[in-house]
Amino acid sequence: xxxxxxxxxxxxxxxxxxxxxxxxxxxxxxxxxxxxxxxxxxxxxxxxxxxxxxxxxxxxxxxxxxxxxxxxxxxxxxxxxxxxxxxxxxxxxxxxxxxxxxxxxxxxxxxxxxxxxxxxxxxxxxxxxxxxxxxxxxxxxxxxxxxxxxxxxxxxxxxxxxxxxxxxxxxxxxxxxxxxxxxxxxxxxxxxxxxxxxxxxxxxxxxxxxxxxxxxxxxxxxxxxxxxxxxxxxxxxxxxxxxxxxxxxxxxxxxxxxxxxxxxxxxxxxxxxxxxxxxxxxxxxxxxxxxxxxxxxxxxxxxxxxxxxxxxxxxxxxxxxxxxxxxxxxxxxxxxxxxxxxxxxxxxxxxxxxxxxxxxxxxxxxxxxxxxxxxxxxxxxxxxxxxxxxxxxxxxxxxxxxxxxxxxxxxxxxxxxxxxxxxxxxxxxxxxxxxxxxxxxxxxxxxxxxxxxxxxxxxxxxxxxxxxxxxxxxxxxxxxxxxxxxxxxxxxxxxxxxxxxxxxxxxxxxxxxxxxxxxxxxxxxxxxxxxxxxxxxxxxxxxxxxxxxxxxxxxxxxxxxxxxxxxxxxxxxxxxxxxxxxxx
Numbered sequence: 001x002x003x004x005x006x007x008x009x010x011x012x013x014x015x016x017x018x019x020x021x022x023x024x025x026x027x028x029x030x031x032x033x034x035x036x037x038x039x040x041x042x043x044x045x046x047x048x049x050x051x052x053x054x055x056x057x058x059x060x061x062x063x064x065x066x067x068x069x070x071x072x073x074x075x076x077x078x079x080x081x082x083x084x085x086x087x088x089x090x091x092x093x094x095x096x097x098x099x100x101x102x103x104x105x106x107x108x109x110x111x112x113x114x115x116x117x118x119x120x121x122x123x124x125x126x127x128x129x130x131x132x133x134x135x136x137x138x139x140x141x142x143x144x145x146x147x148x149x150x151x152x153x154x155x156x157x158x159x160x161x162x163x164x165x166x167x168x169x170x171x172x173x174x175x176x177x178x179x180x181x182x183x184x185x186x187x188x189x190x191x192x193x194x195x196x197x198x199x200x201x202x203x204x205x206x207x208x209x210x211x212x213x214x215x216x217x218x219x220x221x222x223x224x225x226x227x228x229x230x231x232x233x234x235x236x237x238x239x240x241x242x243x244x245x246x247x248x249x250x251x252x253x254x255x256x257x258x259x260x261x262x263x264x265x266x267x268x269x270x271x272x273x274x275x276x277x278x279x280x281x282x283x284x285x286x287x288x289x290x291x292x293x294x295x296x297x298x299x300x301x302x303x304x305x306x307x308x309x310x311x312x313x314x315x316x317x318x319x320x321x322x323x324x325x326x327x328x329x330x331x332x333x334x335x336x337x338x339x340x341x342x343x344x345x346x347x348x349x350x351x352x353x354x355x356x357x358x359x360x361x362x363x364x365x366x367x368x369x370x371x372x373x374x375x376x377x378x379x380x381x382x383x384x385x386x387x388x389x390x391x392x393x394x395x396x397x398x399x400x401x402x403x404x405x406x407x408x409x410x411x412x413x414x415x416x417x418x419x420x421x422x423x424x425x426x427x428x429x430x431x432x433x434x435x436x437x438x439x440x441x442x443x444x445x446x447x448x449x450x451x452x453x454x455x456x457x458x459x460x461x462x463x464x465x466x467x468x469x470x471x472x473x474x475x476x477x478x479x480x481x482x483x484x485x486x487x488x489x490x491x492x493x494x495x496x497x498x499x500x501x502x503x504x505x506x507x508x509x510x511x512x513x514x515x516x517x518x519x520x521x522x523x524x525x526x527x528x529x530x531x532x533x534x535x536x537x538x539x540x541x542x543x544x545x546x547x548x549x550x551x552x553x554x555x556x557x558x559x560x561x562x563x564x565x566x567x568x569x570x571x572x573x574x575x576x577x578x579x580x581x582x583x584x
Contacts, residue, residue: 027151027158027159027160028056028057028125028151028160029056029057029058030183031123031149031160031181032057032099032123033058034183034186034187035097035121035123035149036097038183038187038188039186039187039188039189039191039192040095040097040189041067042067043067043095043189044067044068044069044070044093044094044095045067045068045069045070045094045095045096045097046070046072046088046089046094046095046096046097046117047059047069047070047071047072047097047099048071048072048073048074048077048096048097048098048099048107049071049072049073049074049098049099049100050073050074050075050099050100050101050102050104050107051073051075052100052101052102052125052126053099053100053101053123053125054073056101056125057099059071070094074098074100074104074106074107075106075107077107077110078110081110081111081112081115086114089114089115089116089117090114090115090116090117091116091117091118092117092118092119093117094117095117095118095119095121095189096117096119096120096121096143097121097123098120098121098122098123099123099125100122100123100124100125100126100129101124101125101126101129102126102129103129104134108137108139111139113501113502115139115142116142116143116502117143118143118144118145119143119144119145119189119193120140120143120145120146120147121146121147121148121149121192121193122134122135122140122146122147122148122149122150123148123149123150124148124149124150124151125151126151127150127151127152127153129150131148131150131163131175132174132175134148135148135163135165135174135175136165136167136174138502140165141165141167141504142502142503142504143504144196144197144504144505144507145193145195145196146164146165146193146196146504147162147163147164147178147192147193148162148163148164148165148175149161149162149163149181149192150163152180159180159181160180160181161177161179161180161181162177162178162179162180162181162186162192163175163176163177163178164176164178164193164194164196165196166196166201168197168199168200168201168202168203168241168505169201170201173201178191178192178194196504196505197239197504197505197508198508199239199240199241200239200240200241200505200508201240201241202240202241202242203241203242204241204242204243204244205241205242205243205244205275205276206243206244206246206273206274206275206276207243207244207245207246207274207275207276207277207278208246208249208265208266208268208269208272208274208275208276208277209224209245209246209247209265209277209278209279210246210247210248210249210254210264210265210279211224211226211245211246211247211248212248212416212446212447213226213228213279213280213469214226214468214469214472214473214529214532215227215468215472215526215529215530215532216228216229216278216279216280216468216529217229217245217278217279218472218529219247224245224247225529226529227522227525227526227528227529228278228279228497229245229278230525230529231278231297231513231516231521231522231525232278234512234516234521235509235512235513235516238512239505239508239509239512243275243276246265246268246274249263249264249265249267249268250268250272251263251264251267251417252416252417252444253267253416253417254279254416254417254418254419255267255277255279255281255417256417256418256419256422257284257286262290263417264417265277265279266281266287266290266291266498269291269498269499269500270290270291270500270501274500275499275500275503276497276498276499276509277497277498277499278497278498280300280466280468280469280495281495281496281498282300282419282491282492282493282494282495283493283494283496284419287498290501291498291499291500291501292498292499292500292501292502292503292506293496293497293498293499294496294497294498294499294506294509294510294513294514295496295510295513295514295517296494296495296496297494297495297496297497297513297514297516297517297522298494298495298522298523298526299492299493299494299495300466300467300468300492300493300495301466301467301489301490301491301492301493302420302464302465302466302467302489302490302491302492303464303465303466303467303470303485303486303489303490304401304404304411304462304463304464304485304486304488304490305456305462305463305464305465305470305474305483305484305485305486306397306398306404306409306456306462306463306483306484306485306486307456307457307459307482307483308397308481308482308483308484309396309397333561397484398462398486399486399487399488400486400487400488401429401431401432401435401486401488401490402431404431404435404462404486405430405431405432405434405435406431409438409459409460409461409462410438410439410440410455410460410461410462411424411435411436411438411439411440411461411462411463411464412439412440412441412442412451412452412455412456412461412462412463412464413439413440413441413442413452413463413464413465414441414442414443414444414449414452414465415441415442415443415444416444420464420490420491421436421439421441423436423491424436424439425437425439432490440455440461442455447473447476449463449473449477450477453477453479453483456479456483457479457482457483462486464490467485467489468526468530470485471530472532497509497510497513
């Protein structure tokens with residue numbers, strides 16, 4: 001189908017009886033030749049003609065000086081578009097030129113969603129064709145750059161006019177005149193294709209949104225605010241548009257592919273005339289295929305919230321921080337131990353001096369090694385038991401998905417139509433699959449996680465949610481002191497904004513968003529709103545501080561110390577008796 005160089009690659013052509021009026025033919029040929037030889041010189045062209053246009057124009061002569069050309073008949077092109085890879089009819093691979101003498105509606109019906117050339121020029125050879133309706137059609141409006149050349153028979157001598165299309169400016173600008181064609185005025189490609197979306201001309205975009213997505217969108221004083229809306233405000237000021245926020249999708253679902261159709265915000269975007277989604281969505285292949293997706297602007301993942309394990313029994317648990325009583329008891333014990341050890345060493349001479357004795361005792365408290373030896377067995381026994389009393393033990397926490405799956409905990413999640421439940425149940429990973437089988441959903445109520453947190457506090461469930469939103473609701477429900485976030489995360493992904501498929505101004509919005517990312521404004525806005533989740537810093541610190549260690553929790557340490565002292569005393573008495581017997 002395709003030959004490079006100065007050859008026509010293929011054709012499906014038959015003839016029709018639609019001819020141009022006398023006196024107009026030469027002008028049409030001149031315009032066509034100027035297009036392919038001057039404006040599109042060296043371009044790879046997708047040249048589509050109906051039978052009447054093929055009959056009137058010297059196509060081969062006109063394309064002799066062009067780059068590679070793919071020639072199609074608009075009357076017999078359906079097979080080509082069904083079999084052609086999408087990259088050939090999307091983007092900048094080809095500049096598309098459609099020349100026609102009659103209605104092209106039958107041709108338009110052969111084009112599916114993969115049709116979207118960056119540059120699309122329509123050339124009408126029949127002034128009676130309703131070109132305004134063609135320009136307004138979504139199939140042609142997909143292209144970032146769109147132009148129309150058509151004859152104007154209002155004067156005695158036929159002339160050709162050039163038009164662009166500015167649909168965001170209003171209905172009257174759908175067919176926007178660039179002036180009368182002349183070879184000198186329209187000699188370059190950019191002369192036909194001025195930027196259509198330099199601004200959006202005050203258009204009002206409809207958001208497919210859910211205002212319960214902290215910190216990106218959330219309500220405050222009856223309005224929807226958030227870091228994503230802050231960014232959208234900056235872009236709207238730059239591109240001259242405004243927007244309406246949807247507080248919640250009609251079906252009360254977040255958005256996923258279910259039973260052959262999109263639900264939630266993505267369903268609103270696909271079927272309900274919404275223009276843009278700026279809520280949190282982890283990208284999937286299905287979303288990439290059915291929508292226009294921005295550059296990533298943030299990374300978010302799902303995390304598990306678990307209850308802090310119950311403290312170890314008092315007889316073998318040591319925790320920070322200490323109360324004043326405990327600190328006094330520890331310091332007093334250290335002093336007594338140092339004195340007793342020195343007295344014992346004086347009674348039974350050893351190689352240790354006072355400084356070494358102090359370091360030896362202090363090493364047990366600070367859990368640091370001592371780089372010298374004890375000469376006597378009883379001294380080693382005594383110091384060994386002392387070091388054991390300085391070992392602090394902590395309850396073991398679940399930190400991985402594997403550990404969570406093998407525990408007796410189930411998984412809880414609020415039912416707002418997320419993809420996570422289905423993803424867990426269909427996961428090939430055994431641990432994730434088991435979590436999906438043990439997943440319990442509780443009903444969606446705005447900012448109400450009492451059911452989920454009660455399950456967590458009862459130590460029957462772990463709660464799964466996005467990291468940013470979870471930090472917010474944990475702070476609101478004041479459970480940060482009794483819970484912790486598991487280290488391992490699931491379904492990490494880049495966050496993107498989403499527009500309708502083949503949206504012609506997508507690149508303009510994406511470029512503006514990328515500029516905000518590069519300037520650091522995205523992270524600045526994110527951190528600004530995340531500070532709200534911590535509430536009062538003093539209250540936050542009090543919650544995270546935990547409780548002071550009580551004297552009863554030192555029971556295990558004192559028991560070990562007593563056992564060690566007792567054993568050391570027995571060894572000391574034995575060595576003393578042995579020494580007396582030897583001396584006799």
